[in-house]
Amino acid sequence: MPERIGKYTINLNNTPSIIGYGAVVGKKEADGPLGQCFDKAYNDAFFGEKTFEKAETKMQKMTIETAVKKSGLSKKDIQIAFAGDLLNQCIGSSFDMRDLGFCFAGLYGACSTMALSLALAGIFVDSGAAKTALAAASSHFCSAERQYRFPLEYGGQRSPASQWTVTGAGAAVVAESKENTPHIEQVIIGSVRDLGITDVNNMGAAMAPAAAQTIGDFLTDTNTKPTDYDLILTGDLGATGSALLKELMKEEYKIDISSVHNDCGMMIFDLEKQDMHSGGSGCGCSASVVCSYILNKLSNKELNKVLFVGTGALLSPTSAQQKESTPGIAHGVVLTA
Amino acid sequence: MNPKQYQQLVHSTTPKSPLIKDCALAFLFGGSICAFGELLKMVYGNMGLTEDGVKLAVPTTLIVITAVLTGSGLFAKIAKYAGAGTAVPITGFANSVVSPAVEFSAEGKILGTGAKMFNLAGPVIVYGCSAASLYGLIYCLFLK
Numbered sequence: 171m172p173e174r175i176g177k178y179t180i181n182l183n184n185t186p187s188i189i190g191y192g193a194v195v196g197k198k199e200a201d202g203p204l205g206q207c208f209d210k211a212y213n214d215a216f217f218g219e220k221t222f223e224k225a226e227t228k229m230q231k232m233t234i235e236t237a238v239k240k241s242g243l244s245k246k247d248i249q250i251a252f253a254g255d256l257l258n259q260c261i262g263s264s265f266d267m268r269d270l271g272f273c274f275a276g277l278y279g280a281c282s283t284m285a286l287s288l289a290l291a292g293i294f295v296d297s298g299a300a301k302t303a304l305a306a307a308s309s310h311f312c313s314a315e316r317q318y319r320f321p322l323e324y325g326g327q328r329s330p331a332s333q334w335t336v337t338g339a340g341a342a343v344v345a346e347s348k349e350n351t352p353h354i355e356q357v358i359i360g361s362v363r364d365l366g367i368t369d370v371n372n373m374g375a376a377m378a379p380a381a382a383q384t385i386g387d388f389l390t391d392t393n394t395k396p397t398d399y400d401l402i403l404t405g406d407l408g409a410t411g412s413a414l415l416k417e418l419m420k421e422e423y424k425i426d427i428s429s430v431h432n433d434c435g436m437m438i439f440d441l442e443k444q445d446m447h448s449g450g451s452g453c454g455c456s457a458s459v460v461c462s463y464i465l466n467k468l469s470n471k472e473l474n475k476v477l478f479v480g481t482g483a484l485l486s487p488t489s490a491q492q493k494e495s496t497p498g499i500a501h502g503v504v505l506t507a
Numbered sequence: 508m509n510p511k512q513y514q515q516l517v518h519s520t521t522p523k524s525p526l527i528k529d530c531a532l533a534f535l536f537g538g539s540i541c542a543f544g545e546l547l548k549m550v551y552g553n554m555g556l557t558e559d560g561v562k563l564a565v566p567t568t569l570i571v572i573t574a575v576l577t578g579s580g581l582f583a584k585i586a587k588y589a590g591a592g593t594a595v596p597i598t599g600f601a602n603s604v605v606s607p608a609v610e611f612s613a614e615g616k617i618l619g620t621g622a623k624m625f626n627l628a629g630p631v632i633v634y635g636c637s638a639a640s641l642y643g644l645i646y647c648l649f650l651k
Contacts, residue, residue: 221613321610323577324627325586325593325602327529330522366510367517375517379508413520421508 172296176391179358180289182296185506187351188342190241193462194233195454196311196337202439207462208338209236215312215337223257224265226310230255230339231266234306237341237461243302248272248343250299252290253306254283255453256314256335263306272304281377281406282360283307284340284457285480285501289357291344292503296354301346308339309452318370318487331372331410333451336438340457342465352468356392356504360384362484364497370490374411374435374448377481380498381407382418384479388502389425396427400473403464404500405456405480406435408448434459456480464505474507529590536585536592544569544596566597573601578609603627 173181192209200211210232217225230253238245251270254277255262267274279286287305294300314335315322347353363383367376381404389395396402407415412433419425434456435449460478467473480503485496508516544565551561576582582602586593593599604624611623625632 223613316610320627321606323580323583323602323606323609325577325583325589325599325606327524327587327590329524365508365513367514372517372521375521379513410521414517417516417520418508418513 171298172293176387178360178387179356179391180293181356182292182354184296185347185353185355186292186295186344187346187348187353188465188505189345189348189351190237190239190243190343191341191461191465192233192236192240193338193340193458194229194236195339195458198311198334198444199336199338199438199450199458202444204438204459204463207466208458209233209462222310222312222316223261226255226257226262226308226313226339227265229310229337230262230306230308230341231269233308233339233461234266234270234304234341237304237306237343241343241345243343243345245270245272247302248304249302250275250291250294251304251306252277252287253304253341254278254287255308256280256317258317262308262310262313279480279499279501280482280484281309281451281453281455282480282482282499282501283453284460285405285478285503286359288342288344288354288478288503289359289501291342292354292357295344295346303344304341305344306339306341307453307457309335309337309454311335311337311452314452328447329371331369331374331408331448333373333406333408333435333448334439334446335452336406336450336455336458338438338452338454338458340454340459340461342461350469352465353506354503355506356388356502358384358388358391358502360500360502362497362499364495366495368493368495370485370496372410373451373483373496374406374408375414376483376485376496377498377500378407378411378414378418380500381411381415381479381481382422384500384502385415385419385427385477386423386425388477389423396425396430399430399475399477401464401476402427402431403460403476403478404431404433405478405482406449406451407433407481408435408451409441410448411481412436437463460505468505468507471507476505478503478505532588533590533592533595536589537595538592540569540593540596540598569597570601573598574605577602577605600628600631603631
Protein backbone atom coordinates (compact mmCIF):
# COMPACT_ATOMS: atom_id res chain seq x y z
CA MET A 171 0.00 0.00 0.00
CA PRO A 172 1.18 3.55 -0.57
CA GLU A 173 2.42 5.12 2.64
CA ARG A 174 3.18 8.73 3.35
CA ILE A 175 6.65 9.35 4.72
CA GLY A 176 7.84 12.71 5.94
CA LYS A 177 5.78 15.68 4.86
CA TYR A 178 5.28 15.16 1.15
CA THR A 179 6.71 11.86 -0.09
CA ILE A 180 4.74 8.67 -0.74
CA ASN A 181 6.41 5.27 -0.48
CA LEU A 182 5.07 2.66 -2.87
CA ASN A 183 5.71 -0.36 -0.68
CA ASN A 184 4.84 -2.96 -3.35
CA THR A 185 7.23 -1.26 -5.82
CA PRO A 186 5.08 -1.47 -8.97
CA SER A 187 6.88 -2.31 -12.21
CA ILE A 188 7.06 -0.60 -15.55
CA ILE A 189 6.48 -3.62 -17.75
CA GLY A 190 6.40 -1.84 -21.10
CA TYR A 191 7.32 1.58 -22.42
CA GLY A 192 7.73 3.41 -25.69
CA ALA A 193 8.67 6.73 -27.25
CA VAL A 194 7.90 8.23 -30.65
CA VAL A 195 9.52 11.49 -31.80
CA GLY A 196 9.93 13.93 -34.69
CA LYS A 197 12.91 14.54 -36.97
CA LYS A 198 14.93 17.00 -34.87
CA GLU A 199 14.72 14.69 -31.86
CA ALA A 200 15.77 11.69 -33.96
CA ASP A 201 18.77 13.72 -35.17
CA GLY A 202 19.77 14.44 -31.56
CA PRO A 203 22.18 12.49 -29.33
CA LEU A 204 19.45 10.05 -28.17
CA GLY A 205 18.10 9.44 -31.69
CA GLN A 206 18.85 5.70 -31.62
CA CYS A 207 16.89 5.11 -28.39
CA PHE A 208 13.41 5.98 -29.65
CA ASP A 209 11.00 3.36 -30.94
CA LYS A 210 9.89 5.37 -33.95
CA ALA A 211 10.74 8.71 -35.54
CA TYR A 212 8.83 10.62 -38.20
CA ASN A 213 10.39 13.04 -40.68
CA ASP A 214 6.97 14.46 -41.53
CA ALA A 215 5.81 16.99 -38.90
CA PHE A 216 2.21 16.19 -39.88
CA PHE A 217 2.67 12.44 -39.23
CA GLY A 218 0.59 11.92 -42.37
CA GLU A 219 -2.34 13.92 -40.97
CA LYS A 220 -3.91 17.21 -42.07
CA THR A 221 -3.30 19.30 -38.95
CA PHE A 222 -0.60 19.45 -36.27
CA GLU A 223 -3.18 18.69 -33.57
CA LYS A 224 -4.17 15.48 -35.36
CA ALA A 225 -0.46 14.72 -35.76
CA GLU A 226 0.06 14.98 -32.01
CA THR A 227 -2.93 12.73 -31.31
CA LYS A 228 -1.60 10.16 -33.76
CA MET A 229 1.90 10.33 -32.27
CA GLN A 230 0.60 9.79 -28.73
CA LYS A 231 -1.63 6.94 -29.86
CA MET A 232 1.26 5.18 -31.62
CA THR A 233 3.39 5.62 -28.52
CA ILE A 234 0.73 4.11 -26.25
CA GLU A 235 0.20 1.19 -28.63
CA THR A 236 3.96 0.58 -28.73
CA ALA A 237 4.20 0.60 -24.91
CA VAL A 238 1.22 -1.77 -24.53
CA LYS A 239 2.62 -4.11 -27.17
CA LYS A 240 6.05 -4.19 -25.51
CA SER A 241 4.42 -4.95 -22.15
CA GLY A 242 3.02 -8.18 -23.60
CA LEU A 243 -0.51 -7.15 -22.64
CA SER A 244 -3.38 -6.26 -24.91
CA LYS A 245 -5.30 -2.98 -24.86
CA LYS A 246 -8.24 -4.48 -22.98
CA ASP A 247 -5.90 -5.33 -20.07
CA ILE A 248 -5.21 -1.64 -19.31
CA GLN A 249 -7.54 -0.69 -16.45
CA ILE A 250 -6.88 3.04 -16.33
CA ALA A 251 -4.91 5.58 -18.34
CA PHE A 252 -3.40 8.83 -17.07
CA ALA A 253 -2.33 11.06 -19.94
CA GLY A 254 -1.91 14.69 -20.83
CA ASP A 255 -0.42 17.17 -23.28
CA LEU A 256 -0.09 20.91 -23.84
CA LEU A 257 -2.99 21.55 -26.19
CA ASN A 258 -6.02 23.55 -25.08
CA GLN A 259 -8.43 21.24 -23.23
CA CYS A 260 -5.86 18.42 -23.63
CA ILE A 261 -7.24 17.25 -26.98
CA GLY A 262 -3.96 15.53 -27.84
CA SER A 263 -4.75 12.90 -25.20
CA SER A 264 -8.54 12.80 -25.08
CA PHE A 265 -8.83 12.39 -28.86
CA ASP A 266 -6.59 9.32 -28.96
CA MET A 267 -8.47 7.89 -25.98
CA ARG A 268 -11.68 7.96 -28.02
CA ASP A 269 -10.08 5.30 -30.23
CA LEU A 270 -8.20 3.42 -27.51
CA GLY A 271 -11.21 3.06 -25.22
CA PHE A 272 -9.35 3.09 -21.88
CA CYS A 273 -10.84 4.41 -18.63
CA PHE A 274 -9.17 7.80 -18.85
CA ALA A 275 -8.12 10.45 -16.38
CA GLY A 276 -6.87 13.46 -18.36
CA LEU A 277 -4.05 15.39 -16.75
CA TYR A 278 -2.65 18.86 -17.13
CA GLY A 279 0.66 19.44 -15.42
CA ALA A 280 2.23 21.41 -18.28
CA CYS A 281 5.63 19.83 -18.97
CA SER A 282 5.58 17.90 -15.66
CA THR A 283 2.80 15.64 -16.98
CA MET A 284 4.95 12.53 -17.52
CA ALA A 285 6.15 12.56 -13.91
CA LEU A 286 2.59 13.23 -12.71
CA SER A 287 1.07 10.43 -14.80
CA LEU A 288 3.79 7.97 -13.68
CA ALA A 289 3.23 8.97 -10.04
CA LEU A 290 -0.54 8.47 -10.25
CA ALA A 291 -0.25 5.22 -12.19
CA GLY A 292 2.22 4.00 -9.55
CA ILE A 293 -0.09 4.93 -6.67
CA PHE A 294 -3.09 3.28 -8.37
CA VAL A 295 -1.25 0.00 -8.92
CA ASP A 296 0.48 0.01 -5.53
CA SER A 297 -2.83 0.57 -3.72
CA GLY A 298 -4.60 -2.15 -5.69
CA ALA A 299 -7.00 0.32 -7.29
CA ALA A 300 -5.77 -1.00 -10.64
CA LYS A 301 -3.76 -4.03 -11.74
CA THR A 302 -2.43 -2.17 -14.75
CA ALA A 303 -2.26 1.55 -15.36
CA LEU A 304 -0.93 3.53 -18.30
CA ALA A 305 1.01 6.79 -18.03
CA ALA A 306 1.55 8.95 -21.10
CA ALA A 307 2.36 12.49 -22.21
CA SER A 308 3.14 14.26 -25.46
CA SER A 309 3.98 17.59 -27.03
CA HIS A 310 4.44 18.74 -30.62
CA PHE A 311 6.59 21.72 -31.59
CA CYS A 312 4.18 22.96 -34.25
CA SER A 313 0.93 22.62 -32.26
CA ALA A 314 2.53 24.22 -29.18
CA GLU A 315 4.14 27.04 -31.12
CA ARG A 316 0.90 28.12 -32.82
CA GLN A 317 -0.96 27.99 -29.49
CA TYR A 318 1.58 29.69 -27.23
CA ARG A 319 3.72 31.86 -29.52
CA PHE A 320 3.76 32.79 -33.19
CA PRO A 321 2.82 31.15 -36.49
CA LEU A 322 5.60 28.82 -37.63
CA GLU A 323 6.65 30.96 -40.60
CA TYR A 324 6.74 34.21 -38.63
CA GLY A 325 10.24 35.63 -38.92
CA GLY A 326 11.52 36.36 -35.46
CA GLN A 327 14.62 35.80 -33.38
CA ARG A 328 14.65 33.51 -30.33
CA SER A 329 16.35 34.67 -27.16
CA PRO A 330 19.36 32.71 -25.82
CA ALA A 331 17.34 31.42 -22.83
CA SER A 332 14.44 30.20 -24.97
CA GLN A 333 13.71 26.51 -25.36
CA TRP A 334 12.47 24.36 -28.21
CA THR A 335 9.27 22.36 -27.67
CA VAL A 336 10.04 18.71 -28.29
CA THR A 337 7.94 16.82 -30.82
CA GLY A 338 7.67 13.57 -28.94
CA ALA A 339 5.58 11.30 -26.79
CA GLY A 340 6.32 8.74 -24.13
CA ALA A 341 4.15 6.07 -22.54
CA ALA A 342 4.67 3.48 -19.82
CA VAL A 343 2.57 0.53 -18.64
CA VAL A 344 2.68 0.17 -14.85
CA ALA A 345 1.73 -3.18 -13.29
CA GLU A 346 2.31 -5.27 -10.18
CA SER A 347 5.92 -5.79 -9.19
CA LYS A 348 7.85 -8.13 -11.44
CA GLU A 349 11.52 -9.11 -11.45
CA ASN A 350 13.97 -7.69 -13.98
CA THR A 351 11.87 -4.63 -14.76
CA PRO A 352 12.25 -1.01 -13.66
CA HIS A 353 10.24 -0.18 -10.54
CA ILE A 354 8.58 2.91 -9.09
CA GLU A 355 9.61 3.09 -5.44
CA GLN A 356 8.57 6.55 -4.29
CA VAL A 357 6.68 9.53 -5.59
CA ILE A 358 6.30 13.14 -4.51
CA ILE A 359 3.56 15.44 -5.73
CA GLY A 360 4.93 18.98 -5.73
CA SER A 361 3.29 22.27 -4.89
CA VAL A 362 3.08 25.37 -7.04
CA ARG A 363 5.87 27.89 -6.58
CA ASP A 364 6.15 31.30 -8.21
CA LEU A 365 9.12 33.61 -7.72
CA GLY A 366 7.79 36.27 -10.08
CA ILE A 367 9.25 35.37 -13.49
CA THR A 368 7.33 37.17 -16.24
CA ASP A 369 9.68 36.51 -19.17
CA VAL A 370 7.86 33.91 -21.28
CA ASN A 371 11.11 33.19 -23.09
CA ASN A 372 12.78 31.97 -19.90
CA MET A 373 10.68 29.05 -18.74
CA GLY A 374 13.68 27.35 -17.12
CA ALA A 375 13.86 30.25 -14.67
CA ALA A 376 10.14 29.97 -13.94
CA MET A 377 10.33 26.23 -13.18
CA ALA A 378 13.67 26.00 -11.32
CA PRO A 379 12.28 27.19 -7.92
CA ALA A 380 9.56 24.50 -7.97
CA ALA A 381 12.14 21.85 -8.92
CA ALA A 382 14.41 22.95 -6.08
CA GLN A 383 11.53 22.78 -3.63
CA THR A 384 10.43 19.29 -4.72
CA ILE A 385 13.99 17.89 -4.72
CA GLY A 386 14.76 19.54 -1.37
CA ASP A 387 11.54 18.27 0.23
CA PHE A 388 12.09 14.80 -1.16
CA LEU A 389 15.68 14.49 0.09
CA THR A 390 14.56 15.76 3.51
CA ASP A 391 11.58 13.38 3.70
CA THR A 392 13.62 10.35 2.70
CA ASN A 393 16.72 11.39 4.62
CA THR A 394 18.87 10.74 1.56
CA LYS A 395 21.58 12.72 -0.19
CA PRO A 396 22.14 13.38 -3.92
CA THR A 397 24.90 10.76 -4.15
CA ASP A 398 22.41 8.07 -3.09
CA TYR A 399 21.05 8.41 -6.64
CA ASP A 400 22.79 7.59 -9.90
CA LEU A 401 20.94 10.44 -11.47
CA ILE A 402 18.71 13.31 -10.45
CA LEU A 403 16.94 14.00 -13.72
CA THR A 404 14.87 17.13 -14.23
CA GLY A 405 12.34 17.37 -17.05
CA ASP A 406 12.98 20.47 -19.10
CA LEU A 407 14.81 23.17 -17.18
CA GLY A 408 17.29 23.57 -20.03
CA ALA A 409 20.78 25.00 -19.52
CA THR A 410 19.57 28.22 -17.89
CA GLY A 411 17.06 26.56 -15.57
CA SER A 412 19.54 23.84 -14.59
CA ALA A 413 22.15 26.42 -13.60
CA LEU A 414 19.49 28.22 -11.53
CA LEU A 415 18.34 24.96 -9.90
CA LYS A 416 21.88 24.17 -8.72
CA GLU A 417 22.23 27.67 -7.27
CA LEU A 418 18.84 27.45 -5.53
CA MET A 419 19.68 24.04 -4.04
CA LYS A 420 22.94 25.41 -2.64
CA GLU A 421 21.33 28.59 -1.37
CA GLU A 422 18.13 27.18 0.13
CA TYR A 423 19.00 23.61 1.13
CA LYS A 424 22.84 23.70 1.31
CA ILE A 425 22.85 20.73 -1.05
CA ASP A 426 25.07 20.33 -4.11
CA ILE A 427 23.44 18.19 -6.81
CA SER A 428 25.92 19.07 -9.60
CA SER A 429 27.63 15.67 -9.68
CA VAL A 430 24.42 13.67 -10.29
CA HIS A 431 22.15 16.15 -12.07
CA ASN A 432 21.11 16.09 -15.70
CA ASP A 433 18.16 17.51 -17.59
CA CYS A 434 16.10 15.83 -20.34
CA GLY A 435 15.95 19.18 -22.19
CA MET A 436 19.75 19.23 -22.41
CA MET A 437 20.05 15.52 -23.26
CA ILE A 438 17.59 15.27 -26.14
CA PHE A 439 19.32 17.84 -28.37
CA ASP A 440 22.90 18.80 -29.11
CA LEU A 441 22.41 22.40 -27.97
CA GLU A 442 25.30 23.81 -30.03
CA LYS A 443 25.05 21.79 -33.23
CA GLN A 444 21.26 21.85 -33.41
CA ASP A 445 21.10 25.52 -32.34
CA MET A 446 18.69 24.76 -29.51
CA HIS A 447 19.60 27.70 -27.29
CA SER A 448 18.73 26.60 -23.70
CA GLY A 449 17.45 23.13 -24.71
CA GLY A 450 14.26 21.14 -25.26
CA SER A 451 10.97 21.57 -23.44
CA GLY A 452 7.38 20.35 -23.46
CA CYS A 453 5.62 17.30 -22.01
CA GLY A 454 7.16 15.18 -24.75
CA CYS A 455 10.69 16.14 -23.71
CA SER A 456 10.88 14.23 -20.43
CA ALA A 457 8.28 11.69 -21.63
CA SER A 458 10.33 10.60 -24.62
CA VAL A 459 13.68 10.66 -22.80
CA VAL A 460 12.44 8.72 -19.74
CA CYS A 461 10.40 6.22 -21.78
CA SER A 462 13.42 5.33 -23.92
CA TYR A 463 16.96 6.10 -22.80
CA ILE A 464 16.37 6.19 -19.03
CA LEU A 465 14.13 3.11 -18.77
CA ASN A 466 16.51 1.24 -21.13
CA LYS A 467 19.41 2.03 -18.78
CA LEU A 468 17.38 0.93 -15.76
CA SER A 469 16.33 -2.28 -17.53
CA ASN A 470 20.00 -3.03 -18.35
CA LYS A 471 20.97 -2.08 -14.80
CA GLU A 472 23.40 0.53 -16.13
CA LEU A 473 21.47 2.86 -13.85
CA ASN A 474 20.10 1.64 -10.53
CA LYS A 475 18.30 4.54 -8.93
CA VAL A 476 17.00 7.65 -10.66
CA LEU A 477 15.07 10.53 -9.14
CA PHE A 478 13.06 11.85 -12.08
CA VAL A 479 11.56 15.28 -11.44
CA GLY A 480 9.18 16.51 -14.15
CA THR A 481 8.95 20.29 -14.30
CA GLY A 482 6.06 22.40 -15.57
CA ALA A 483 5.44 26.09 -16.22
CA LEU A 484 1.76 26.66 -15.51
CA LEU A 485 1.18 29.68 -17.72
CA SER A 486 -1.33 30.25 -20.50
CA PRO A 487 -1.14 32.75 -23.37
CA THR A 488 -3.91 34.72 -21.62
CA SER A 489 -2.14 34.84 -18.25
CA ALA A 490 1.08 35.97 -19.93
CA GLN A 491 -0.71 38.73 -21.85
CA GLN A 492 -2.33 39.87 -18.61
CA LYS A 493 1.21 40.26 -17.20
CA GLU A 494 0.83 37.47 -14.64
CA SER A 495 4.06 35.83 -13.52
CA THR A 496 4.61 32.15 -14.32
CA PRO A 497 3.98 29.60 -11.55
CA GLY A 498 6.13 26.47 -11.67
CA ILE A 499 5.43 22.92 -10.52
CA ALA A 500 7.58 19.81 -10.14
CA HIS A 501 6.62 16.22 -9.38
CA GLY A 502 9.12 13.50 -8.54
CA VAL A 503 9.26 9.75 -9.16
CA VAL A 504 12.01 7.40 -7.98
CA LEU A 505 12.75 4.78 -10.62
CA THR A 506 14.90 1.80 -9.68
CA ALA A 507 16.40 -1.12 -11.58
CA MET B 508 15.10 32.88 -1.56
CA ASN B 509 12.64 35.73 -2.02
CA PRO B 510 11.43 36.91 -5.47
CA LYS B 511 13.72 39.95 -5.47
CA GLN B 512 16.85 37.93 -4.75
CA TYR B 513 15.77 35.37 -7.31
CA GLN B 514 15.26 38.01 -10.01
CA GLN B 515 18.84 39.14 -9.41
CA LEU B 516 20.12 35.56 -9.67
CA VAL B 517 18.12 35.03 -12.89
CA HIS B 518 19.43 38.28 -14.29
CA SER B 519 23.05 37.28 -13.68
CA THR B 520 22.59 33.66 -14.85
CA THR B 521 20.51 34.10 -18.01
CA PRO B 522 22.63 34.53 -21.16
CA LYS B 523 22.10 37.84 -22.94
CA SER B 524 21.39 38.34 -26.63
CA PRO B 525 24.55 39.24 -28.59
CA LEU B 526 23.52 42.86 -29.10
CA ILE B 527 26.40 44.05 -31.30
CA LYS B 528 26.18 41.03 -33.62
CA ASP B 529 22.39 41.32 -33.81
CA CYS B 530 22.60 45.06 -34.60
CA ALA B 531 25.29 44.53 -37.24
CA LEU B 532 23.28 41.78 -38.97
CA ALA B 533 20.07 43.84 -38.76
CA PHE B 534 21.91 46.77 -40.36
CA LEU B 535 23.31 44.62 -43.17
CA PHE B 536 20.08 42.78 -43.98
CA GLY B 537 17.83 45.81 -43.48
CA GLY B 538 20.20 48.00 -45.50
CA SER B 539 20.33 45.43 -48.31
CA ILE B 540 16.52 45.28 -48.49
CA CYS B 541 16.36 49.09 -48.66
CA ALA B 542 19.12 49.19 -51.31
CA PHE B 543 17.17 46.58 -53.28
CA GLY B 544 14.12 48.85 -52.95
CA GLU B 545 16.14 51.74 -54.37
CA LEU B 546 17.25 49.52 -57.25
CA LEU B 547 13.62 48.60 -57.96
CA LYS B 548 12.75 52.30 -57.91
CA MET B 549 15.36 53.02 -60.58
CA VAL B 550 14.31 50.04 -62.71
CA TYR B 551 10.60 50.93 -62.55
CA GLY B 552 11.43 54.61 -63.21
CA ASN B 553 13.44 53.65 -66.29
CA MET B 554 10.56 51.47 -67.45
CA GLY B 555 8.51 54.63 -67.74
CA LEU B 556 6.32 54.35 -64.62
CA THR B 557 5.10 57.63 -63.13
CA GLU B 558 6.33 58.64 -59.65
CA ASP B 559 3.05 57.46 -58.13
CA GLY B 560 3.31 54.23 -60.09
CA VAL B 561 6.84 53.62 -58.78
CA LYS B 562 5.70 54.31 -55.18
CA LEU B 563 3.07 51.61 -55.64
CA ALA B 564 5.20 49.10 -57.55
CA VAL B 565 8.23 49.03 -55.21
CA PRO B 566 6.43 48.01 -51.98
CA THR B 567 4.14 45.67 -53.93
CA THR B 568 7.17 43.84 -55.31
CA LEU B 569 8.74 43.53 -51.85
CA ILE B 570 5.44 42.26 -50.41
CA VAL B 571 5.05 39.64 -53.15
CA ILE B 572 8.65 38.44 -52.71
CA THR B 573 8.11 38.21 -48.91
CA ALA B 574 4.85 36.31 -49.36
CA VAL B 575 6.57 33.76 -51.59
CA LEU B 576 9.53 33.43 -49.21
CA THR B 577 7.15 33.07 -46.23
CA GLY B 578 5.05 30.44 -47.97
CA SER B 579 8.12 28.46 -48.95
CA GLY B 580 9.51 28.59 -45.40
CA LEU B 581 12.62 30.59 -46.35
CA PHE B 582 11.68 33.88 -44.72
CA ALA B 583 11.80 32.56 -41.15
CA LYS B 584 15.22 31.03 -41.84
CA ILE B 585 16.59 34.36 -43.09
CA ALA B 586 14.85 36.34 -40.31
CA LYS B 587 16.51 34.15 -37.68
CA TYR B 588 19.78 35.93 -38.56
CA ALA B 589 18.42 39.22 -39.87
CA GLY B 590 16.16 40.01 -36.88
CA ALA B 591 15.05 43.63 -37.07
CA GLY B 592 16.67 43.81 -40.51
CA THR B 593 13.75 41.89 -42.04
CA ALA B 594 11.15 42.91 -39.41
CA VAL B 595 11.38 46.70 -39.73
CA PRO B 596 11.06 47.16 -43.53
CA ILE B 597 7.74 46.37 -45.24
CA THR B 598 8.95 42.75 -45.48
CA GLY B 599 8.27 42.31 -41.75
CA PHE B 600 4.74 43.60 -42.13
CA ALA B 601 4.08 41.32 -45.09
CA ASN B 602 5.45 38.31 -43.23
CA SER B 603 3.30 39.05 -40.18
CA VAL B 604 0.18 38.95 -42.39
CA VAL B 605 1.09 35.97 -44.57
CA SER B 606 2.41 33.69 -41.80
CA PRO B 607 -0.84 33.57 -39.73
CA ALA B 608 -2.88 33.39 -42.95
CA VAL B 609 -1.01 30.22 -43.92
CA GLU B 610 -0.80 28.80 -40.39
CA PHE B 611 -4.45 29.15 -39.45
CA SER B 612 -5.88 27.87 -42.73
CA ALA B 613 -6.42 24.63 -40.78
CA GLU B 614 -9.28 26.37 -38.96
CA GLY B 615 -11.01 27.30 -42.24
CA LYS B 616 -11.13 30.24 -44.62
CA ILE B 617 -13.30 32.45 -42.40
CA LEU B 618 -12.48 31.75 -38.74
CA GLY B 619 -8.94 30.67 -39.59
CA THR B 620 -7.25 32.60 -42.40
CA GLY B 621 -9.75 35.48 -42.39
CA ALA B 622 -9.95 36.06 -38.67
CA LYS B 623 -6.33 35.39 -37.77
CA MET B 624 -4.63 37.10 -40.72
CA PHE B 625 -4.29 40.40 -38.84
CA ASN B 626 -3.48 38.87 -35.45
CA LEU B 627 0.05 40.23 -35.56
CA ALA B 628 -0.30 43.11 -38.02
CA GLY B 629 -3.59 44.38 -36.57
CA PRO B 630 -2.02 46.44 -33.77
CA VAL B 631 0.42 48.03 -36.25
CA ILE B 632 -2.50 49.06 -38.48
CA VAL B 633 -4.61 50.35 -35.56
CA TYR B 634 -1.88 52.42 -33.95
CA GLY B 635 -0.28 53.39 -37.27
CA CYS B 636 -3.60 54.80 -38.52
CA SER B 637 -4.26 56.46 -35.15
CA ALA B 638 -0.85 58.15 -35.18
CA ALA B 639 -1.35 59.26 -38.80
CA SER B 640 -4.79 60.70 -37.96
CA LEU B 641 -3.43 62.55 -34.94
CA TYR B 642 -0.51 63.94 -36.92
CA GLY B 643 -2.92 64.92 -39.73
CA LEU B 644 -5.10 66.77 -37.25
CA ILE B 645 -2.14 68.65 -35.76
CA TYR B 646 -0.89 69.50 -39.24
CA CYS B 647 -4.33 70.68 -40.34
CA LEU B 648 -4.93 72.85 -37.24
CA PHE B 649 -1.54 74.38 -36.60
CA LEU B 650 0.91 73.89 -39.43
CA LYS B 651 -1.03 74.37 -42.62
